[in-house]
Amino acid sequence: MIRITDLSRRVGDRKILDAVNLEIRDGEIFTLIGPSGSGKTTLLRLLDLLDLPSTGAIDFDGITPDGSRAGEIRIRRTMAMVFQKPTVLNTTVKENVAVGLTFRGGKRTDIDDQVRSVLDLVGLSGFAERRAVTLSGGEMQRIAIARAVITKPKVLLLDEPTANLDPENAGIIEDLILRINKKFRTTIILSTHDMIQGQRLAHRIGVIMDGRLVQTGDSADIFFHPVNRAVASFVGIEPIRGATVDRNDGGLATITAGGLQIQAVTNKLPATKVALCIRPEDITLNLPDAPCPSGSARNCLNGTVTRLVPLGPSTRVYLDCNGIHVAALVTRRSSEELGILKGSRLAAHIKATAVHVISDG
Amino acid sequence: MNEIIDGISQALYLIITFNPDVFQIAALSLYISLSATILAAAISIPLAGLIHFREFRGKRPLIVIIQTLYSVPTVVVGLVIYLMISRSGPFGFLGLLFTPEGMILGQAILIIPIMMGLVIAALGGVGRDIRDMLVSLGATEFQAIIEIVREARYAILSAVILGFGRAISEVGVAMMIGGNIRGATRVLTTSIALETGMGNFPFSIALGFILLGIALIVVIISHVITSGLSREQLQAIGGPP
Secondary structure, X not given: OEEEEEEEEEEOOEEEEEEEEEEEOOOOEEEEEOOOOOOHHHHHHHHOOOXXXXXXXXXXXXXXXXXXXXHHHHHHOOEEEEOOOOOOOOOXXXXXXXXXXXXXXXXXXXXXXXXXHXXXXXXXXXXXXXXXXXXXHHHXXXXXXXXXXXXXXXXXXXXXXXXXXXXXXXXXXXXXXXXXXXXXXXXXXXXXXXXXXXXXXXXXXXXXXXXXXXXXXXXXXXXXXOOOHHHHHXXXXXXXXXXXXXXXXXXXXXXXXXXXXXXXXXXXXXXXXXXXXXXXXHXXXXXXOOOOOOOOOXXXXXXXXXXXXXXXXXXXXXXXXXXXXXXXXXXXXHHHHOOXXXXXXXXXXXXXXXXXXXXXX | OHHHHHHHHHHHXXXXXXXXXXXXXXXXHHHHHHXXXXXXXXXXXXXXXXXXXXXXXXXXXXXXXXXXXXXXXXXXXXXXXXXXXXXXXOOHHHOOOOOHHHHHHHHHHHHHHXXXXXXXXXXXXXXXXXXXXXXXXXXXXXXXXXXXXXXXXXXHHHHHHHHHXXXXXXXXXXXXXXXXXXXXXXXXXXXXXXXXXXXXXXXXXHHHHHHHHHHHHHHHHHHHHHOOOOHHHHHHOOOOO
16 A cells, blocks of 8 residues: 655746545556646656655555665655656567566566566557667657566556557556456556546546645546536536525435526525536436426526537537526437527526535635 | 870880889888777777767767867878977887877877777767667666677778778878888878979879779778668668668
8 A cells, every 4th residue: 555645846936736535445446637747757756666755655555765765765666656648668569678678687588578568558569679769659658667567666657658559559558457457456646638538547546736635536427527617617517606505404405596596406595605526427418498307306497508529429508597507418419309499599407416516715 | 195104005014013112102001000000999999889878978079079080181180190200299208200000199199089989979870779678678787788889790890991091191290290211101191292393204103003902992891781781770870761
């Protein structure tokens, strides 16, 4: 287990990483998501002991770096890192992949066998004698992963490994990451600005914004219960601001937002200023004034379509409901069936449990 | 005009018949300049590595000084070394003046700055990302340095070849330190200067051809080598982007 305590890094006056506390469990895939420049790379570089923290400490299975070079190398050799930019040495694929083992003083014949088996793993068997610099970006990144995995790291650090790749190659790398985690029980810490990738790969997710780790949890936590407006926006929710809790009847609250009353499940007390987060996927659209289904608590809002954004097979529909702006995601097909156009009148149905309430201070 | 055509045909005759004087001079030239190149490389490469891999005060100014010395006139180097190794100079007791060994020393000193500067550039051309990658894979400092030097090997070799090119084609040091003594310190460049002055054009032209031939071979070798260079390394040694 890796325990990060109060870790900060300052360069000049700028805080690049600010008091991060985090535990990474053995064998898990932990993804760091956050916008570009939020401090993900910095955290990974600190973990790999490539840079020095300004404050704080990292504990690797009970061992902390003692400041000596030898101690540093001993810890670093239990890890391996793959960088965002595909980087290879100007030599053969085989020598590239072997380099970490030669640093550790392995025997030539052992090394050859292991090179063959990791090249198999990354789907590049037969590439051993090729010159690495002539390969494509995706292939180079697989070489980089092979080069890391061959050292049998306990922890694999991946810094935006697919950021420079096309979707197909990115998919290959994602599959590879899952396979490595399953096969070798390698702890994987991966950073990405692609939240879908973060969700696809991760057991747990940490959200970094402006150098601070603002939320950790599983993907449901992050995607449905963002802790604040910044996280909500990052995971694709546009929060409804300026709302106030009116009543709270044992967890089911009635909240005033604009001219509307919205029901939501929360324990926030009356008179609290809040913002409402509703995932576009959780809003169903119906013909205007369609009967509001009875049963579970839900909100039925009438509104006018202000904007339609086609997203491949689905469409994002923006509604203005009495001054409250909500976005719904519907399939292309149902958008056509409902005849949705700009200016159409529609009813939006939202379960009270789908409304996530955060403080808006 | 006739004189030139005559000269060229006689020069070809001298080369084809392996004229012993011509080839003795060419061989001595190669011996001196190759030795100077090896000596300079043995000094420049480790020093350049030291400068590149260590951080110290005055690193930038030092590199600027080295680069300035790229274009030091050969006669200035000749003059300084002459003063050092002449009978009354501080190293006069070594008896190096007017010997091939003195010329080797002189040419080595002449080309050390350019070799060192280009090796520093070559090592700098190996990006920060390569260094991070090596360190992250568990390299000790020494292992990382070895890998970075290996990564820069083509660019380093080009630097050495460029140094050789400057050594074999220079005339100032060879003339002032060697003295152009027939059969002892007479090399291609000095004898071209001398024979031309005496009106012996065919001999000069023959030597000129050989010098050009050597230059051609050097260029071909360096082309073969730099075809193995990465784009960044090519830029580092001043090649095309």
